[in-house]
Amino acid sequence: MSKNCAVILAAGEGTRMKANYSKVLTNVLFKPMIDWVADAVTNSGIDKENVCIITGHTGELVREHMGSDYNYAEQKQRLGTGHAVMQAVDFIKNSGADNVLVLNGDAPLIDEVTIENSLEQHILSKSAVTVVSACIERPFGYGRIIRDCEGNLKKIVEQRDATEQEKQINEVNSGVYWFSSKELLYALENLKSENDQGEYYLTDTIEMIKNIGGRASAFITDNSSVILGANDRVQLMELNEIARKEVLFSIMSSGVDIPCIDGVIICKGISVGVGTTVLPNTILRGKTTVGQNCTLGPNCLIENSQIKDNVKLSNVQMEDSIIGNGADAGPFVHIRPNSNIGENVHIGNFVEVKNSVLGKGTKLPHLSYIGDSDIGQNVNFGCGSLTVNYDGKTKSRTTVKDNAFIGCNTNIVAPVTVGEYSYIAAGATITQDVPEFSLSIARARQVNKEGWVKERKPFKNMD
Ligand code: UD1
Numbered sequence: 244m245s246k247n248c249a250v251i252l253a254a255g256e257g258t259r260m261k262a263n264y265s266k267v268l269t270n271v272l273f274k275p276m277i278d279w280v281a282d283a284v285t286n287s288g289i290d291k292e293n294v295c296i297i298t299g300h301t302g303e304l305v306r307e308h309m310g311s312d313y314n315y316a317e318q319k320q321r322l323g324t325g326h327a328v329m330q331a332v333d334f335i336k337n338s339g340a341d342n343v344l345v346l347n348g349d350a351p352l353i354d355e356v357t358i359e360n361s362l363e364q365h366i367l368s369k370s371a372v373t374v375v376s377a378c379i380e381r382p383f384g385y386g387r388i389i390r391d392c393e394g395n396l397k398k399i400v401e402q403r404d405a406t407e408q409e410k411q412i413n414e415v416n417s418g419v420y421w422f423s424s425k426e427l428l429y430a431l432e433n434l435k436s437e438n439d440q441g442e443y444y445l446t447d448t449i450e451m452i453k454n455i456g457g458r459a460s461a462f463i464t465d466n467s468s469v470i471l472g473a474n475d476r477v478q479l480m481e482l483n484e485i486a487r488k489e490v491l492f493s494i495m496s497s498g499v500d501i502p503c504i505d506g507v508i509i510c511k512g513i514s515v516g517v518g519t520t521v522l523p524n525t526i527l528r529g530k531t532t533v534g535q536n537c538t539l540g541p542n543c544l545i546e547n548s549q550i551k552d553n554v555k556l557s558n559v560q561m562e563d564s565i566i567g568n569g570a571d572a573g574p575f576v577h578i579r580p581n582s583n584i585g586e587n588v589h590i591g592n593f594v595e596v597k598n599s600v601l602g603k604g605t606k607l608p609h610l611s612y613i614g615d616s617d618i619g620q621n622v623n624f625g626c627g628s629l630t631v632n633y634d635g636k637t638k639s640r641t642t643v644k645d646n647a648f649i650g651c652n653t654n655i656v657a658p659v660t661v662g663e664y665s666y667i668a669a670g671a672t673i674t675q676d677v678p679e680f681s682l683s684i685a686r687a688r689q690v691n692k693e694g695w696v697k698e699r700k701p702f703k704n705m706d
């Protein structure tokens with residue numbers, strides 16, 4: 244097996260993005276473009292330690308984001324794609340790799356299959372350089388693939404240098420290449436910047452390699468989105484749209500129902516179980532998993548959460564939490580970090596749960612706040628009941644044991660424990676533990692003063 248390394252070009256500044264950080268850190272489906280590229284590279288079997296990222300003037304942000312497992316080389320001046328790869332010469336030499344994969348950090352839709360298949364062709368055809376190309380309807384702006392009369396790759400001509408005839412060619416350079424190390428190192432050493440931009444074009448290496456007897460070929464990919472890059476926010480939106488549909492179509496083909504994709508964003512890598520329905524304006528992101536036969540949406544935002552089977556969520560925002568089999572929540576529910584919602588829990592409208600455990604079968608049907616609490620099984624919280632977890636200085640935990648009944652509009656002032664099968668009368672403010680099997684009443688006794696209104700005439704129309 245051959246030994247391979249990769250160089251990712253990421254020194255672009257992102258001026259047209261109007262960002263004060265590197266362009267490759269702008270997001271597609273909530274993930275920086277460079278992560279997409281790096282994931283495709285590592286998924287194709289090249290380890291991080293064999294990848295070198297070329298960074299530019301805000302490179303420290305890229306380094307910080309990507310971490311120390313990768314290698315980095317700084318390109319102090321932006322003198323072209325060939326100059327960018329020159330910064331990796333020491334890395335390539337030290338890696339001992341036979342083949343070098345070069346790719347653009349701002350073309351996120353490259354995939355591991357294209358990388359693997361083009362390598363296979365590169366090796367089988369004994370090429371010294373293999374360019375990944377694509378045939379597209381509107382080739383404007385891209386380098387054109389020029390083939391000789393036998394159909395072999397001759398050279399790549401940039402848009403600005405192309406003749407009228409060459410501009411008609413719709414096979415373009417994706418910016419992804421496999422080079423044999425030896426020939427690449429030779430070409431980088433001898434590369435000139437003799438074009439009207441005064442840039443070192445990586446694409447010029449092809450003719451140089453051919454001139455020393457190396458074979459050059461093009462691998463035409465049928466996934467033409469691999470060439471797409473984003474220079475501004477409109478193109479970024481277009482990439483998002485392509486990536487979004489790709490993910491949604493693949494999820495649908497695995498048996499998930501998405502009757503209308505409007506506003507539905509599911510990040511790459513999130514698994515959604517068979518028979519689940521996802522309704523409009525639902526966003527699933529981070530390390531989220533969704534089980535089978537759930538209904539999510541409309542209007543859910545789920546981040547870093549585990550949703551088990553048969554769960555129904557409508558208008559729910561949920562972060563860093565788990566919700567068990569058969570549970571339901573919504574509409575208008577916020578499940579905040581570190582919550583574990585048990586099986587068959589019912590959470591109704593306008594409820595907030597934070598950093599709490601809710602046992603199996605517990606019900607919070609309306610207008611509750613449960614924060615920093617351990618709630619047992621089959622507990623019923625009446626409308627408007629809530630935990631008082633903060634005294635202005637410290638947060639305290641509330642414990643409610645199994646089968647307790649919390650009457651409407653109760654405040655449970657933590658730290659406090661409400662015992663099993665206890666029964667709290669409506670309107671209570673509980674500041675002391677409630678023993679099991681007891682009724683707790685914590686409110687002023689009702690007084691009715693008959694005839695008081697007629698005597699005191701408190702209403703205007705009684706004057
Ligand atoms: C390049 C190719 C073109 C191809 C296109 C595909 C050359 C000369 N042209 O053109 O044939 O069709 O990509 O998208 O290579 N970069 C650096 N340092 C530099 C210059 C660029 O790191 O000095 C990085 C950029 O951040 C970007 C990538 O290289 O990630 C491509 O650079 P860009 O200027 O966008 O190249 P194109 O002109 O689009």
Ligand code: CA
Nearest residue numbers: 347349472474
């Ligand atoms: Ca470009």
